[in-house]
Amino acid sequence: MNRRRWLRPTIMLVLAALLAGAADVRQAGAFTPYTTYYKDGYGQLVQIQSAYKPVDVLGLDLTGGAGAESRDPAFAASLNQPQDLFVDGRDQIYIADTGNNRIVQLDERGRFVRALDVKESPLSRPNGLFVDAQGDLYVADTGNQRVVKLDGEGKLLREYKRPSSGYLPASFKYEPTKLVVDKRGFLYITTLGAFQGLLQLDPEGSFQNFFGANKVAFSLFDSFKRFFYTREMYRRELSKLPGAIVNTAIDRNGFVYTVTKDIKTDQVKKLNIAGQNQLETRGEFVASKEASYGEVAWWADRNSVPQLQDIAVDTDGNMTVVDALLGTISQYDENGNLLFFWGSREIAATSKLGLVKSASAIAATSKGELLVLDNVNNLIQRLVPTEFGALVHQANKLTQEGRYEESEPLWREVVRLDAFYTPALIGLAKAAYKKENFAEAEQLFYKAGIGQGYSDSFWQTRLVWFQRHFALLMNSAVAVALLLFAVERLSRKWAYRGKLAAWFRFRRPLLTQLRHTGYLIKQPIEGFHAIRHENKASLTSSLLIGGAAIASFSFVKADTSFVFNPAVYTGVKLGPLAAQFAALWIGWVISNFLVSSLMRGEGRLRDVFNGSAYALFPVIIVGIPLTLLSHILTLSEQAIFGFLQIGLVGWTALLFFWMVQGIQNYSVGEAVLNIVFSLLALAVMSTLLFIFISLSGELVHFVYSLYQEVVIR
Structure with missing residues (x-):
């Protein structure tokens, strides 16, 4: 009896194993030993349903x-x-x-x-x-x-x-x-x-x-x-x-x-x-x-x-x-x-x-x-x-053939299965664009990370908006122009105008120092020379302009339109960017002062600091308007946006060059040589700082390891 008790279950287990082994291998298709991915328009790796089994x-x-x-x-x-x-x-x-x-x-x-x-x-x-x-x-x-x-x-x-x-x-x-x-x-x-x-x-x-x-x-x-x-x-x-x-x-x-x-x-x-x-x-x-x-x-x-x-x-x-x-x-x-x-x-x-x-x-x-x-x-x-894979193939084939409206219900089913699948968003965006639903197409292209499609949809949306509001815009522009003309004509007779300007000029030195940026636009070399010899800048005004430049730089990086800066969709870490900008600025001030001291420059440390801060004002007066302008431009106007960006960088670089000339009283050749050596000194300082931080980390890790060893023993 005992023998029968264990023999029957053993036979049943053997038969079950044989039947499982004889089963069609196709049943294994329900499980995939691999993972299927997609990379969206922002380069992010997205896991999706299996397309093949x-x-x-x-x-x-x-x-x-x-x-x-x-x-x-x-x-x-x-x-x-x-x-x-x-x-x-x-x-x-x-x-x-x-x-x-x-x-x-x-x-x-x-x-x-x-x-x-x-x-x-x-x-x-x-x-x-x-x-x-x-x-x-x-x-x-x-x-x-x-x-x-x-x-x-x-x-x-x-x-x-x-x-x-x-x-x-x-x-x-x-x-x-x-x-x-x-x-x-x-x-x-x-x-x-x-x-x-x-x-x-x-x-x-x-x-x-x-x-x-x-x-x-x-x-x-x-x-x-x-x-x-x-x-x-x-x-x-x-x-x-x-x-x-x-x-x-x-x-x-x-x-x-x-x-x-x-x-x-x-x-x-x-x-x-x-x-x-x-x-x-x-x-x-x-x-x-x-x-x-x-x-x-x-x-x-x-x-x-x-x-x-x-x-x-x-x-x-x-x-x-x-x-x-x-x-x-x-x-x-x-x-x-x-x-x-x-x-x-x-x-x-x-x-x-x-x-x-x-x-x-x-x-x-x-x-x-x-x-x-x-x-x-x-x-x-x-x-x-x-x-899922067959549905994607069918819908994508219709999209590639230009049959966007026929592909729309298929893509909506794909989105129901996977809301993050980018080709489905692109297919729906094309269908919406075909039906002249440009606002929806714009949003879908934005989610998919497709700058060209987003730009084309926005261009159509912008065109419709201008057609609806053109009369209002023109009337408003004419009214503003007439109002400014009237104010200008009437203010000439006001005695308070001259008194108000004198009050700002003599009663508020800080405002006068900040207004010196306007003089730098007209006469940059003489303006920087005045900072050195006529105290046209102070620590307070320089800190305000430098801080505003850092804030403007952060605003430019975080708020430039998606068309010209797709990174804004995934998020921009402003803290590290602002810290890098400030560190680079301070490093330039130190390296330029040290090099200028060796090259018999006339500028003091505070003069180099003030001049370097004032040289950043184009980041404020051009960077912010340019960032706002990016929200009404499309990729077809990319040449305009790129030209203004190059102008911003070029103007800032020239101001730094003129700053070295005016503050240190250099000729053109001496200024060029000074800037080259300053940049080399900045690179050496950055390398040494990186090595110091790395070695400090290793030292801390070594001391902590010794501490753990002592505590354990």
Whole structure:
């Protein structure tokens, strides 16, 4: 009896385990072992719902299907370091099984169909493949340094070996790794380490051109070397080469896509037939002119350079790239706007459905599914869109086609699921703009962080406001002008006008000192000379002007319009900014006084302090009105705003220059030399202060550690 008591539960547990193991792996799709993110217009990382979920793995069982009766037992072997993946128009899956020197074909459900090894001319380390509309198969046979073309039955039709052309340099190594073929039959071949771009061959194998080459990164130091180095010195420099293309793809419209590693911008290009990149600005609403692809989440090094390995383009034109190092998958729409990206920090000793140890390729099916090839685990992960992901794709497709009103209800459903998803806010903003609801569009673009859309909506709102209030504005302007004219005419007869001015001039020295800023506008050098020799400034007036300048600087940073300063949305920390401004000002005063003392300047410390304070008054009289003006300007008037900003900075810099001349009684050359040495002294002081603070922190930490050690013992 005791034996039966424990035997029956044991049998039931074993059966339950077997049933659980036999259950369809697709049930695991309810759980995703990774987190999906989005980066909004302000660069903030936002966690969102999963856009794709893993459902199963392919490539583990190569014994079934139509190829089970294959003559060669090796065909039933598992994948071995596969390097490429391709899905044709019938969703047939082709795998470059590099380690086994063969091409494996699976059907749309991932069942084994056949394996091709080209017996009449065996493959050697095939790294890439492509299937055209006629079913012909092109293989980048890297080990044999060729490209082979096979028919639908796997029969060898043609070899594309190194083309003979005088335009190919002798140092060019022809080792094909990836390739695509356009509708004309032209081949675009990625070769190992080739920085010249894709090798373009015609259907007969003749060399046509290098296509889509990357540009060489150029820095200020490079321009310095070009200017100062002799020809012999520059010739001895190591050659600076552009990034080499590692993969390529082509869509149904004939656009050729390239992927490049180890560069910080333009990792993905969408090239037309003329080789022009259609993704130069990374989407329609991104403010940055430099396009960067391959996102990084919080758990990775955000300063690392993306190591993109492959790109897949689905039927809607959405581009999906995979990072070979981190396994992060990023998806963008056809214009380069980020949709979402996902990934996770994987523990090396574990394997989970949905996580890729080393991604070597990615492909998209006609159903919108993603297939990710893992060349470490030797399998394919199948990812299908979730309800959220499918809804985003559908709504975004309508938006990209300009059907904004049709996309509005879909985007509202997306917002209901995730109120912080920026593309949904952009889609709703476009719909509101289309319906001429500019105020709503303005608010939505503001939440999304899209300066251009916000500016366009505000321009329309401003135009409507001016049309409604133009008559009132003109009448008010005329009335004010007449009132000022009348006051000016009548005040000439008032005896109190002269007495009032004399009272301000002689009875209130502080006001007189503050009014000296007006004289500085007309005669700056003489005005600063008067501060030194005629006591036209005092400690009180200088502190008032300096404090007002710091307050104005803080106001400029915190209240400039979102159009010209997007940082105001996320918040500006005024305390550190004001402290840095004040510290820089005081450091300049000290360094300039010390340098002037060595260079026989006539200014005392209080004179330098007063003059440096008065030189800041443009920050007050220009900065505040300019900040207020920014709220009625749009990006179309950015040139006006930028000109006024440059004027503010230039005027302030000139006042500091004239201050050194007037206070120290220098010539132009002496003033320039004094300012240069003062700035160098300021830099040295800042460095020493930083080192002192760092060492003080280490000393405090050391003393506290000793204290803890003594207390513990």
